[in-house]
Structures are given as structure tokens and as C-alpha cells.
Amino acid sequence: MGLLLVAAPVLLMVWLIMWPIISAIIGTFWLEGADGGRRFSLESYAFFFSDRYSLDNLYITLWTTVVTAALLLAICLPIAIYLRFAKGALPAYVQGLAIFPMFVPSIILAYAFIRTIGPNGTVDILLNAVGLPKIRSPYLTPWGPVIGLVWDHIPLTVLILLSGLGSVSTQSVDAARDVGAGRLEVFWYIILPRIGNSILVALSFAVLGIFSAFTLPYVLGPAAPEMMGPFMQRTFRDVGDPLAATTQAVIAFGFCILFGIFYVRSVAKNRGGAN
Amino acid sequence: MKRRELLLAGAAAAGATLLPRVAFAEANRIDVYTSSDANITDFWANSIIPGFQSANPGLTVNWVDAGDGSGLLAIAERAMAAMQTNKDPQSDFYESFDAHLPVGGIEAGLWTDFTKANLSNYSKVNPLAIQTPFGLPYRGSQVLLAYDTTKLPVEDAPKTWDDLVAWIKANPGQFVYNRPDKGGSGGNFVRRAIHQVNGKDPSKFTTSNFTPEFGEQTLTPAWALLNELAPSLYEGGAYTSGNTQSIQLLSQSVVTMVPVWSDQILQAIDQGVLPDTTGLVQLTDLALCGDFSRATIPVNAANHEAALKLADYLLTEEVQSAILTELGGFPGVSWDYVSDELRKKFADIVPQSIPTFPGGDWEKAINDGWYRNVAPNIDRNA
Numbered sequence: 001m002g003l004l005l006v007a008a009p010v011l012l013m014v015w016l017i018m019w020p021i022i023s024a025i026i027g028t029f030w031l032e033g034a035d036g037g038r039r040f041s042l043e044s045y046a047f048f049f050s051d052r053y054s055l056d057n058l059y060i061t062l063w064t065t066v067v068t069a070a071l072l073l074a075i076c077l078p079i080a081i082y083l084r085f086a087k088g089a090l091p092a093y094v095q096g097l098a099i100f101p102m103f104v105p106s107i108i109l110a111y112a113f114i115r116t117i118g119p120n121g122t123v124d125i126l127l128n129a130v131g132l133p134k135i136r137s138p139y140l141t142p143w144g145p146v147i148g149l150v151w152d153h154i155p156l157t158v159l160i161l162l163s164g165l166g167s168v169s170t171q172s173v174d175a176a177r178d179v180g181a182g183r184l185e186v187f188w189y190i191i192l193p194r195i196g197n198s199i200l201v202a203l204s205f206a207v208l209g210i211f212s213a214f215t216l217p218y219v220l221g222p223a224a225p226e227m228m229g230p231f232m233q234r235t236f237r238d239v240g241d242p243l244a245a246t247t248q249a250v251i252a253f254g255f256c257i258l259f260g261i262f263y264v265r266s267v268a269k270n271r272g273g274a275n
Numbered sequence: 276m277k278r279r280e281l282l283l284a285g286a287a288a289a290g291a292t293l294l295p296r297v298a299f300a301e302a303n304r305i306d307v308y309t310s311s312d313a314n315i316t317d318f319w320a321n322s323i324i325p326g327f328q329s330a331n332p333g334l335t336v337n338w339v340d341a342g343d344g345s346g347l348l349a350i351a352e353r354a355m356a357a358m359q360t361n362k363d364p365q366s367d368f369y370e371s372f373d374a375h376l377p378v379g380g381i382e383a384g385l386w387t388d389f390t391k392a393n394l395s396n397y398s399k400v401n402p403l404a405i406q407t408p409f410g411l412p413y414r415g416s417q418v419l420l421a422y423d424t425t426k427l428p429v430e431d432a433p434k435t436w437d438d439l440v441a442w443i444k445a446n447p448g449q450f451v452y453n454r455p456d457k458g459g460s461g462g463n464f465v466r467r468a469i470h471q472v473n474g475k476d477p478s479k480f481t482t483s484n485f486t487p488e489f490g491e492q493t494l495t496p497a498w499a500l501l502n503e504l505a506p507s508l509y510e511g512g513a514y515t516s517g518n519t520q521s522i523q524l525l526s527q528s529v530v531t532m533v534p535v536w537s538d539q540i541l542q543a544i545d546q547g548v549l550p551d552t553t554g555l556v557q558l559t560d561l562a563l564c565g566d567f568s569r570a571t572i573p574v575n576a577a578n579h580e581a582a583l584k585l586a587d588y589l590l591t592e593e594v595q596s597a598i599l600t601e602l603g604g605f606p607g608v609s610w611d612y613v614s615d616e617l618r619k620k621f622a623d624i625v626p627q628s629i630p631t632f633p634g635g636d637w638e639k640a641i642n643d644g645w646y647r648n649v650a651p652n653i654d655r656n657a
Contacts, residue, residue, distance in 0.1 A: 121527070141510070219516050223513070234646070
């Protein structure tokens with residue numbers, strides 16, 4: 001009975017997700033020759049990994065992912081801990097503010113970003129008003145997408161961390177305080193061990209989202225190196241080279257699957273623990 | 276058992292809604308595909324579509340944005356495939372498309388020959404604008420240079436390519452153009468550089484003469500020229516991701532000069548996005564590229580008759596005057612068919628010459644070549 005209930009979504013997933021992935025992977029290894037026959041070849045991958053331009057794009061994507069994920073954690077963990085332990089009316093407003101980016105489409109965010117911290121934007125105008133020099137704008141540099149992506153991913157990360165913090169009981173924190181633990185010790189010995197899983201899940205989600213990001217890197221980032229999202233789209237549509245685009249997609253998928261495995265393992269571990 | 280049947284039926288129904296639906300063209304609804312910018316969409320939505328629909332009761336226009344040139348090409352390829360299998364192409368009208376594409380389309384008889392379509396207004400079309408009988412030139416625009424006259428006096432504005440290069444180098448950080456595949460203003464600036472290193476001879480490039488070797492030979496010096504400019508551009512070689520973003524940087528007074536489409540800039544000035552102190556200049560040694568937008572109609576369009584009516588309507592004085600006054604483009608009909616008053620008022624943007632650059636393989640080679648050779652701010656020899 002249970003199997004029947006999940007059959008429809010599973011079939012749908014196999015049809016719309018698994019099959020395209022498998023056919024894409026096969027298609028990049030079994031190349032169509034001039035005579036119409038198919039042969040096994042690694043040349044599409046050999047080109048990618050020997051092409052300086054493609055590799056630069058891969059590096060910038062990895063760099064953006066690592067930097068954005070680190071910043072996300074540094075920003076969202078304090079917010080989540082504050083929301084978990086603070087009392088009164090203020091946390092509700094803070095939570096509202098933290099969730100707000102979820103409701104802003106990224107294309108609108110991108111243009112608002114240009115107006116705010118772009119060149120001669122609001123921040124520059126304010127700085128200028130008090131006699132300070134202009135900021136060096138991150139617009140059209142690799143930092144542009146980083147700032148946009150961090151803003152975009154705050155809600156999901158905060159929510160996941162917050163749900164993880166639910167498993168930290170107030171009593172255990174109080175007990176630690178009673179025996180003289182400081183703030184840092186409470187965080188390190190009481191809170192962190194219990195939310196390790198949530199951090200991993202939050203990071204996996206963030207990483208998957210960042211790796212495949214398109215709009216923000218496209219509008220805010222530099223022309224080159226491009227992140228994999230815009231690079232794939234351009235290779236597919238402008239250059240008209242579906243094989244190279246699919247190869248790029250399979251390589252991106254390979255990196256994402258590593259984080260997917262982290263996520264699945266952490267979920268499986270949780271399940272096992274619950275039983 | 277009943278519960279099980281119910282679940283099965285439910286799952287089947289849920290699955291059915293997710294199956295791709297077979298789409299058919301609707302009768303009397305002209306499916307117009309475009310890849311033009313928002314100003315063209317606004318112009319159609321506010322002027323052409325209401326005007327056409329009130330002149331032709333019973334016909335409606337369905338405006339579909341195909342995104343960019345490659346998106347529109349994909350729709351045209353679908354029409355071509357549909358013709359070979361006698362299916363409905365699901366597109367009736369291409370707002371601006373190169374009839375030479377998809378390759379072999381003209382030979383296969385995909386596009387309607389406007390000279391034989393009995394359009395009452397076809398004789399008014401500017402003969403200079405006609406490239407092929409399969410494309411109907413109904414509006415034109417050209418890339419020019421827009422600049423801030425408060426920073427660069429009108430009399431000092433560069434008028435030739437060499438002056439422009441000298442000015443860019445003398446004023447580092449004050450010029451930006453967009454990535455050539457993301458908008459025609461930057462795209463045609465890049466093409467002007469290609470013309471420059473190839474004897475300023477636009478006739479050297481045709482739709483059919485692209486070969487990788489000829490491309491390599493003609494484009495490589497252009498990349499060197501553009502790379503030489505890069506350190507003097509905004510942020511030492513940053514490129515905006517579209518026509519609009521370039522105008523945004525000019526309006527925020529970040530840069531002094533950008534290449535722009537004539538229709539877009541005139542509209543931006545008209546709407547107050549840019550101040551009246553914005554100056555416009557065209558290079559006189561060889562103008563930046565521009566082109567007429569040519570509408571095409573597939574012969575197998577489900578609403579072929581209605582699409583021809585729309586084509587004829589585009590050439591009426593009503594629409595052609597609106598192209599000047601509302602859009603800031605130039606008309607597809609000869610200037611004899613435009614009122615005297617408008618002719619005098621818009622003398623500035625009446626082009627003396629409109630160099631063009633072919634699309635297709637050239638476009639791919641230029642776009643990808645630029646990304647690989649000009650965009651990266653890295654020492655290629657390192």
C-alpha cells in the first residue's frame with residue numbers, strides 16, 4: 001500500500017529527473033560520429049579539462065560556492081541562535097526580516113542591488129553625504145554574485161538551523177550555565193554537537209543552490225570567468241553546442257552529488273538514530 | 276479494494292495533468308514571436324496591437340517573447356520541421372528575424388515571399404532596406420554613442436574610430452559596452468572593431484562566407500584591438516550584461532559614454548531616464564552597425580491570411596509615424612511616405628549609411644571568440 005502511494009512521485013522522478021540525467025551522461029560518452037554511428041569517447045571531457053577557459057569557469061564556481069557557504073554560515077548561525085533563545089516581541093520581527101528574501105525574485109534583487117551598492121548607488125550617495133569616499137563596488141566582480149547569493153539563501157539556511165536548534169533543550173543550556181560555562185563554552189560543548197547535522201543539511205542545500213545559480217551571477221557577475229550556470233546556458237544557446245553544454249552539466253552534477261551524498265547520509269543517520 | 280481503485284484513479288489523474296499538453300494554434304489568433312527588447316514589447320502592446328485589433332475585428336495578436344536570437348531561431352527551426360511533416364508550426368509571425376535562417380529555409384520554401392503576397396503597402400518600403408523578398412523591413416535602428424555632455428562637451432565628442440579609441444584611453448574607466456551576445460549595442464560595438472581591422476569594409480562578411488579559417492583570420496586582430504582597450508574601460512575591463520545595464524551606468528553617471536541603440540536611447544531621454552544633457556554621436560568614418568528589423572511569415576502558418584494583414588498594417592502611415600514618434604526608430608518605408616513635419620524633426624537620426632553584419636555562424640564565432648579572448652582579464656601568455 002505504502003509503495004503504491006509513492007509510486008506516482010517515484011515514476012515521475014525517474015521520468016523527469018533520473019532518465020534525463022542518465023541519458024545526458026551516456027550522451028557525453030557515446031558520441032555520434034560523422035557516419036551516424038556511435039562510439040565511446042572521452043574527448044568532450046578531455047576538452048573541458050584541458051581548456052583553460054572552461055577550467056577558470058569551474059574554479060570561479062567552486063570559489064563562489066565555498067565563499068558563499070562560509071559567509072552564509074557565519075551570518076545565519078548567530079541569527080538562528082538569537083531566534084532560538086531570545087524572548088519577547090523583537091525576535092518575531094527579526095525572523096520576519098530574515099525570511100523576507102524568500103519572497104523577493106532574484107531578478108528584482110539583482111537590479112535593486114545595482115542601485116544600492118552598485119557604482120554611484122544609494123550607499124555611495126550616503127557615504128558621500130557624510131564626506132566619506134565611495135565604496136569599491138562589487139558589481140561586475142566575482143563578489144557581486146557572492147553578496148546576492150548570500151542574501152538570497154539566508155531564509156532557507158536560517159530555517160533549517162532553527163529547526164535543528166529545536167533539539168537543544170533550554171534545560172541543558174541552563175544546566176551548563178549553572179556549572180559556570182561561558183557563552184562560548186555553551187556554544188561549543190552544548191549547542192554545536194546537537195546541530196551538526198542541521199549545519200550539514202543547511203550547507204548541502206545552500207551549496208546545491210549556489211552551484212546551479214543563474215540569474216545573480218548572470219546580472220551581477222563579471223563577463224569572464226562565468227559561473228557554470230550562465231556558462232552552460234551560453235554554450236547551449238549561443239554557441240549551439242549541446243554536447244559541450246551537457247558535458248559541463250555532468251561535471252557540475254558530479255560536484256553537486258558529493259554534497260547530495262552528505263545530505264542523504266546525514267538523513268539516513270538521523271533515521272537510524274530515531275529507530 | 277475500493278480504496279485501492281480510488282488511489283489508482285487518483286494517481287492516474289494526477290499523472291495526466293503533468294503530461295505535456297499538445298498545443299494547437301488558435302484560429303484568428305496571430306502568434307507573433309519576438310526576441311526584441313522591452314521597448315519594442317511596450318510599443319506593440321500600446322500601439323500596434325490595439326490599432327490592428329480595432330481595424331480588424333475578430334483577429335487577435337498573441338505576443339510571445341522568445342528571449343533572444345537563439346530562442347527565436349529555435350522557434351523558426353520548429354516551423355521548418357513542422358513544414359517537413361505537415362504539422363502546425365504554432366507560430367504565424369516573426370517580429371524581427373533573419374530570413375536566411377534556419378539554413379536552407381528559403382530553399383525549402385519556408386518563408387512567405389512578400390513581393391508576391393499582394394500587400395497594398397509593399398511598394399512603399401524603402402528599397403535600401405530590402406535585402407531579401409522574404410523579410411519585410413518595418414522599422415530600423417542603429418547603434419550610436421551616447422555621452423554625458425556635462426562631462427564631455429559636444430564639440431569634443433569623438434567622430435571617428437581613432438578619435439574614439441584615443442578618447443577612451445585618455446579617460447580610463449569612462450566607457451563601457453555590454454557583452455556582445457547580451458545586447459546589440461555592445462554586439463555592434465564589437466562588430467565595429469571587426470570592421471576597423473578589416474579595412475572598414477562591411478561587404479567582406481556575408482551570411483554564407485563564414486569558415487573557421489576566415490573567421491580566425493578576420494576576428495583575431497579585432498580581439499587584439501579590443502584587448503588593448505580593456506584596461507581603459509570601466510573597472511579596467513568590466514562588461515555589462517545588457518543594453519539596459521549600460522544605460523543604467525550612464526544614468527548613474529558612472530561612465531561618460533556607452534554605445535546604445537538609437538530607439539532605446541531616444542525613448543530613455545524622452546521618459547526622463549536620461550537627462551536632456553545626453554549627447555548622441557555617430558562615427559563618420561564608418562558608422563556603427565544597425566539594421567532594419569525584418570518581419571517574416573512562415574508559409575505554413577495556421578493564420579497565414581491574418582499574418583499578412585498584420586504585415587500590411589505595419590507599413591501604414593499610422594504605424595510608420597508612430598515608429599518615429601513613439602519608438603524613436605526609423606521607418607521601414609521610404610521617407611516620401613512620412614509627413615514633412617516628422618521628416619524635419621527627426622533629421623538627426625536619419626541614417627546616412629547603415630553598415631550591417633550577417634548573423635548565423637558569424638554571430639556564434641564572434642560571441643564565443645569574444646568570451647574566450649576578450650572577456651577574461653588574464654594574461655593569456657601566463
